Amino acid sequence: MKIQGKMFLWLSVFLLIMAAVYGVWSKEPVGTTALVLSFGLSLMIGFYLAFTANRVDAMAQDNKEADVADEAGEVGFFSPHSWQPLALGVGGALAFLGVAIGWWLLYFSAPLLLVGLWGWVFEYYRGESQNQ
Incomplete structure (x- = not known):
């Protein structure tokens, strides 16, 4: 989960820079507001993932030597036939x-x-x- 937290935090930095560039360049408030709100949402998700990564055990994606099969197992129950x-x-x-x-x-x-x-x-x- 540390990797996902870092990805969202870097995405929030990118969105903030793009909001500033877009706001100065286009002078259009709706798109700038959408980018600023996207920055806030990405920052909240990234902070949550980075904060909870310290409380949970390390997952296979946090290990650089891990294989894809290391996270294999039961994911959950899914209904086999449902209309x-x-x-x-x-x-x-x-x-x-x-x-x-x-x-x-x-x-x-x-x-x-x-x-x-x-x-x-x-x-x-x-x-x-x-x-x-």
Whole structure:
């Protein structure tokens, strides 16, 4: 995690320099504000990663002699078959399309989003996947 912290801190330095150059050169406040806010976000993430790197054990990416297989292992549990992300994706696409076309499209996307979210949250509480 030390490497990621350093990367974000160097990115924040780069963004601050680019914000200054862009602000002086273009005199456009919106882009300059976006770059300054990106600098702040990158600085917060970099500080958090650098701060927590001292509290956790060293990972394989912190060792220069490490192989790719050193971090191998179980990453987590991922649902093998789920239709809920498709419903959420279609509902989200319709919702964002509603912003461009008309707010009336949210009447069709909101139920799809709610059904997809409800199904995804409670996916393993019913059917053959239910814990007994």
